[in-house]
Structure formats: C-alpha cells, structure tokens
Amino acid sequence: MPGSYFADRLTGMVVLSENERLALARLEERERPVRRGMTLHRERDRTGDVYILRKGTMMSSVLLDDGSRQILRFHFPGDMLATASMIYREAPETITAVSECIVAPFERSAFAALYTEHPRLAALIMVYNQIERAALTDRLAALGRTSAKARVAAILIEMRNRMQTEVDGTASFVLGLTQEEIGDATGLTAVHVNRMLRQLEEEALIARESGRISFLDERAMLRTANYIDRYAKLNLDWLPPAN
Amino acid sequence: MPGSYFADRLTGMVVLSENERLALARLEERERPVRRGMTLHRERDRTGDVYILRKGTMMSSVLLDDGSRQILRFHFPGDMLATASMIYREAPETITAVSECIVAPFERSAFAALYTEHPRLAALIMVYNQIERAALTDRLAALGRTSAKARVAAILIEMRNRMQTEVDGTASFVLGLTQEEIGDATGLTAVHVNRMLRQLEEEALIARESGRISFLDERAMLRTANYIDRYAKLNLDWLPPAN
DNA sequence: CGTGGTCTTGAGATCCTTCAACTTTCGTGG
DNA sequence: CCACGAAAGTTGAAGGATCTCAAGACCACG
Numbered sequence: 001m002p003g004s005y006f007a008d009r010l011t012g013m014v015v016l017s018e019n020e021r022l023a024l025a026r027l028e029e030r031e032r033p034v035r036r037g038m039t040l041h042r043e044r045d046r047t048g049d050v051y052i053l054r055k056g057t058m059m060s061s062v063l064l065d066d067g068s069r070q071i072l073r074f075h076f077p078g079d080m081l082a083t084a085s086m087i088y089r090e091a092p093e094t095i096t097a098v099s100e101c102i103v104a105p106f107e108r109s110a111f112a113a114l115y116t117e118h119p120r121l122a123a124l125i126m127v128y129n130q131i132e133r134a135a136l137t138d139r140l141a142a143l144g145r146t147s148a149k150a151r152v153a154a155i156l157i158e159m160r161n162r163m164q165t166e167v168d169g170t171a172s173f174v175l176g177l178t179q180e181e182i183g184d185a186t187g188l189t190a191v192h193v194n195r196m197l198r199q200l201e202e203e204a205l206i207a208r209e210s211g212r213i214s215f216l217d218e219r220a221m222l223r224t225a226n227y228i229d230r231y232a233k234l235n236l237d238w239l240p241p242a243n
Numbered sequence: 244m245p246g247s248y249f250a251d252r253l254t255g256m257v258v259l260s261e262n263e264r265l266a267l268a269r270l271e272e273r274e275r276p277v278r279r280g281m282t283l284h285r286e287r288d289r290t291g292d293v294y295i296l297r298k299g300t301m302m303s304s305v306l307l308d309d310g311s312r313q314i315l316r317f318h319f320p321g322d323m324l325a326t327a328s329m330i331y332r333e334a335p336e337t338i339t340a341v342s343e344c345i346v347a348p349f350e351r352s353a354f355a356a357l358y359t360e361h362p363r364l365a366a367l368i369m370v371y372n373q374i375e376r377a378a379l380t381d382r383l384a385a386l387g388r389t390s391a392k393a394r395v396a397a398i399l400i401e402m403r404n405r406m407q408t409e410v411d412g413t414a415s416f417v418l419g420l421t422q423e424e425i426g427d428a429t430g431l432t433a434v435h436v437n438r439m440l441r442q443l444e445e446e447a448l449i450a451r452e453s454g455r456i457s458f459l460d461e462r463a464m465l466r467t468a469n470y471i472d473r474y475a476k477l478n479l480d481w482l483p484p485a486n
Numbered sequence: 487c488g489t490g491g492t493c494t495t496g497a498g499a500t501c502c503t504t505c506a507a508c509t510t511t512c513g514t515g516g
Numbered sequence: 517c518c519a520c521g522a523a524a525g526t527t528g529a530a531g532g533a534t535c536t537c538a539a540g541a542c543c544a545c546g
Contacts, residue, residue, distance in 0.1 A: 047478065062380070062384050064384060064388050064389065064469060065469065066388075068388045069388075070383065070384040070387045070388045072380045072383055072384070073380075083373060083376075084373060084376070084377060086369070086370070086373060086481070087370045087373045087374065087477055087478065087479065088373075088377075088476060088477060088478060089476045089477070089478040090476060092377050092380070092471075092473075093380065108481050109480075109481040111366065111481060111483075112366075112481050112482060112483040113483075115362040115363070115365050115366045115483050116362040116483045116484075119358040119359040119362065119365065120358075122358050122362065122365045122366070122369075123354065123355075123358045123365070125369065126329070126365075126368065126369060126372065127329070127330045129369065129372045129373070129376070130326060130327060130329060130330045130331075130372070131330065132376065133326075133327075133372070133375065133376060133379065134327060134331075134335050136376065136379045136380065136383065137305070137315045137316075137335070137336065137379065139383060140313065140315055140379065140382060140383050140386065141305050141307060141313040141315070143383060143386040143387050143430065144313045144386050144427075144429070144430030145307050145309075145311045145312075145313045145430060146307065147533080148533075148534070178491090178492065178493090179492075179493070180492080184387075186387070187386065187387030187388060188534075188535090189534075189535060189536080190492085190493085191493095191494085191495090191534090191535075191536080191537095192533090192534055192535070194493065194494060194495085195494090195495090195534095198494085198495095210543095226307060226308065228335075230335075233331055233332045233333060234330055234331060234332070235290065235330065235331060235332040236330065237352075238329070238351050238352040238354060238355050239355060240354075240355040240356075240358050240359045241359075390501085391501075391502070421523085421524060421525090422524075422525065422526095423524080431502075431503090432502075432503055432504080433524085433525085434502090434503075434504080434505095434525095434526085434527090435501090435502055435503070437525065437526060437527085438502090438526090438527090441526085441527095453511085454511095487546105488545105488546095489544100489545090489546090490543100490544095490545095491542105491543085491544085491545105492541100492542080492543080492544100493540105493541080493542070493543095494539100494540085494541070494542090495538100495539090495540085495541100496537105496538090496539090497536100497537090497538090498535105498536085498537090499534105499535080499536075499537095500533105500534085500535070500536090501532105501533090501534080501535085502531105502532090502533080502534095503530100503531080503532075503533085504529100504530085504531075504532090505528105505529090505530090505531100506527100506528090506529095507526100507527085507528090508525105508526080508527080508528105509524100509525080509526070509527100510523105510524080510525070510526085511522105511523080511524070511525080512521105512522085512523075512524085513520100513521095513522085513523090514519100514520090514521090514522100515518105515519095515520090516517105516518090516519085516520100
C-alpha cells in the first residue's frame with residue numbers, strides 16, 4: 001500500500017520531487033473498503049475526512065425535494081473525494097460507491113501542513129480543482145443545450161475514457177451503471193435513457209450485450225456527444241518550484 | 244485604486260494579515276475598463292491574464308456547434324475571472340461584460356510567488372474555488388431536475404443576492420439581463436422565459452416594471468427555486484497560519 | 487422457483503420549442 | 517429633440533421531445 005494514487009494522477013502533469021511524493025503518500029496511509037451502494041456521507045451530514053479513491057467507481061449526487069436525484073459527477077481511482085468537506089460544515093453532496101471501492105481517508109487539517117510546506121502541491125491541487133470545474137461546466141452545457149441522445153452518448157464516452165479500461169483488443173467495456181443512474185446523471189428518465197440507448201444501437205454507433213458496451217463508430221460518438229478531453233492541453237509553466 | 248476587491252471577498256471568511264492584504268493588492272495594481280458586450284477572451288483563444296472583477300457584471304459562456312449558447316456563470320465584483328487561464332493553453336469559455344465593467348488584470352505567473360509566500364492565501368483561493376464548484380453543482384441540479392419556472396426563479400434570486408443591491412427601501416433591483424440571456428443561462432428559449440416571468444408575475448411572486456424586478460413573496464420564491472446560499476456555513480478551522 | 491430489481495415497449499399527456507407576427511423600448515444620428 | 521431602425525419583449529398556434537403510467541420480459545439471487 002505504499003505510494004499515492006493522487007500522485008499518480010498528477011504525474012501526467014509534472015514530475016514530482018521525492019519530498020512531494022512522500023507528503024502525498026502520507027495522506028493515503030490508511031485504507032477503507034466501501035461496499036457497492038454504500039455512502040461515504042450523505043447530504044447535510046456533518047463533514048469529516050477527505051478521501052482519495054484508490055479502487056472502484058463512486059458518484060456524488062444531490063436529492064431535490066420532489067425526491068428526484070441529480071448525479072453530479074463520477075469519480076475514478078486517483079480522484080480526490082469530498083473536497084467540499086474542506087470548506088463546509090455540512091456536506092453539499094452525497095457520495096456513493098457505484099462498485100466495490102477502496103478509499104484512503106485523511107483529515108482535512110492535513111492540508112494546512114501541505115499548503116505551508118509544499119507550495120507546488122498546493123498549486124497542483126488547484127490545477128486539479130480547475131480541471132474538475134471545466135468538466136462540470138461541460139456537463140452543465142450538455143444538460144442545458146443538448147439532446148437526450150447527445151447526453152447519453154457523452155456519459156458513455158466519459159465512463160469509457162475515465163475507467164481503467166484495459167484495452168482487451170476490442171473497444172468494449174463494462175458500464176456498471178443502471179439506466180436509472182444514467183438518467184439521474186443526464187437529467188432524463190430511465191425509460192427515455194433506454195430509448196436513447198436503443199437508438200444509438202440502431203444507428204450502429206454502439207453495440208450492447210449484458211452490460212458490455214462497444215463503440216462501433218468512435219468518430220460518430222464523439223461528434224454526437226460534443227466531447228472535450230479536459231485533461232489535455234494544460235499549461236503549467238507558472239508553477240512554483242518543487243520542495 | 245488601493246486595496247483589493249478579491250481581498251474584500253475573502254474578508255467575510257477570515258481576517259487577513261497586513262502582508263496578505265498587500266500581496267493581494269499587488270495583483271490588482273492595474274485596471275482596465277470593459278465595455279458592455281465586449282469580451283475578455285473567447286473560447287479557444289490563447290489564454291493570457293487572470294482578472295479580478297472590480298465593477299459591473301460579467302458572464303462566462305460556451306457556444307455549442309449548433310450555434311446555441313450556454314451561460315455557465317455570472318460574475319460580480321470581487322470575483323476572480325478566467326481562472327481556467329491558470330491551467331489551460333486555450334480558454335474553455337468566453338467571458339463577456341453584461342454591463343459596463345472594470346477589471347484588474349494580472350499575469351498567471353503571479354500565483355507562483357503567492358503560493359510560495361502566502362500559503363494561507365493559497366488555501367483561501369482553494370476555498371473560493373470550492374464555493375464556485377458548489378454553485379456550479381447547484382445549477383447542474385437545477386438544469387437536470389427542475390422545471391422551467393424554478394430555473395428562472397433561481398436566476399432571479401442569484402442575481403439579486405449577488406449584485407451589490409443597495410437596499411433602497413423596497414426589495415427591487417435592476418436585473419440587467421435580456422430574456423435571451425436568462426434563457427441561455429437556464430437552458431430555455433427566450434420565448435419560454437417570457438412566459439415563465441409572466442407566470443411568476445401572475446402568481447404574485449414578483450412584479451416587473453421596465454427592467455426592475457421586485458420580489459413580492461420572498462418565501463415562495465426561495466421555495467420554488469430550491470435556493471441554497473453557498474457562501475454560508477463555511478468551516479475554515481484547518482487553514483494554515485497567516486504570513 | 488419465487489421475488490425483486492432492471493430492462494423493454496407502447497400509448498397518451500405534458501412541457502417546452504419553433505415559427506411568426508406584432509408591440510414596445512432603446513440607442514443613435516440628424 | 518425628434519425620428520428612425522434595431523433590439524428586446526409579447527403573444528398565439530402548432531409541433532416535437534421527453535415524461536408518465538402501465539404492463540410484460542428478463543435476470544440474479546436467495
């Protein structure tokens with residue numbers, strides 16, 4: 001269990017110093033399993049730890065008072081979870097395990113030392129936050145201005161790209177979401193999600209069999225979904241020196 | 244022109260040290276007017292400065308390839324603008340002046356020194372980002388799961404609360420948005436925005452006269468809009484010491 | 487083999503959009 | 517200061533996208 005999954009996420013951006021690696025590894029010393037369907041915390045719970053996701057897929061969501069749910073974001077290994085715990089007394093979102101997961105919890109007070117002793121890591125956390133912000137605005141634009149079919153296609157692409165999808169020859173992957181969950185993420189009903197999946201299938205953009213999805217026409221998928229990779233085209237020239 | 248509008252924004256959260264004030268004030272040494280309708284930059288432009296908004300209202304938006312526009316967020320005095328410039332080579336959003344504005348531009352490289360010398364300010368910038376993130380997720384939930392009327396009501400409340408609304412006896416304020424802009428922010432057509440405004444008026448929740456809006460039934464507005472104040476209930480106990 | 491959850495499909499209802507015309511407001515130049 | 521044109525707002529009617537309700541099929545699991 002040595003090493004830091006969050007560090008691995010940052011490694012695509014810069015080369016970390018030994019000191020920085022150590023500081024991040026210290027955040028992830030403890031581990032905790034989370035069973036499928038279980039929550040890290042619910043909306044309005046008193047906030048506590050922050051987490052790094054080490055294994056599995058999680059999601060954050062909110063409940064509206066008519067009982068409907070909006071899924072805000074899916075989380076994948078290396079992601080920092082419950083970042084709102086850093087600043088709010090009450091959690092603004094519910095965080096739930098979509099599959100069997102392992103998280104590394106740490107106290108928010110750990111950030112004080114991190115920010116003082118490792119300015120570049122502090123800056124990288126901001127970079128990470130900005131990427132998440134960009135991804136959220138993409139979803140905002142999708143919900144506000146694109147068709148149901150485009151939104152469903154976008155979710156499929158996001159899930160495939162962000163899962164640790166071992167390329168096993170074909171471009172197929174196990175989605176691991178119910179159509180209800182896809183609906184809650186895209187602002188649609190499960191019934192309509194079903195119809196949109198069928199339509200994508202009939203147009204030969206995807207194929208489905210027992211939870212597995214394959215992209216038959218990658219280009220057409222990207223086109224209908226308006227997809228933008230927010231982890232690309234970064235510019236981090238300005239970062240402070242490592243420590 | 245001394246002082247920092249961004250610092251004023253943070254002042255509600257913590258007491259800044261003299262050093263911190265100075266560091267922030269240095270960011271805002273220059274000023275630049277932006278005429279109504281003009282842009283700071285457009286999507287896909289090469290990124291440049293970051294800005295603090297000193298006066299006026301601005302908005303960030305994206306264009307989809309069918310020509311429709313989604314307004315992502317409105318910005319008010321004290322807000323930090325174009326934060327994506329910190330990390331991307333190309334701007335992911337267009338930033339436009341909704342009214343006559345004044346901004347204070349500074350180079351993104353200024354963050355290097357800020358993060359090294361003022362860890363607590365670095366942490367506060369993260370706090371600021373988290374608040375913005377929470378506001379974005381609220382809008383996401385609104386677009387995905389609430390009715391047109393609720394979304395329009397939510398925009399009205401947000402604009403009133405965040406504008407420097409001098410309380411002139413009544414609870415009325417000048418919206419300063421076209422119905423088209425409200426539509427682009429809520430994911431609706433201008434026509435339907437018009438009908439929703441009318442409906443809010445008929446139900447005696449608001450009154451309108453030549454661009455001025457008054458809330459007649461504050462409670463009912465908050466209820467239909469699902470409004471949550473994301474600047475409240477913060478918990479910043481863990482912040483590193485001032486410098 | 488039941489049982490509950492998920493998926494699938496149809497039919498009708500609803501919300502929102504589109505299109506089109508008209509009115510009002512606003513900004514600008516004469 | 518007025519006149520004009522453009523932008524913004526208003527309203528009706530019809531169409532389309534998505535939802536709701538309902539029922540049946542499939543599947544995994546005890």
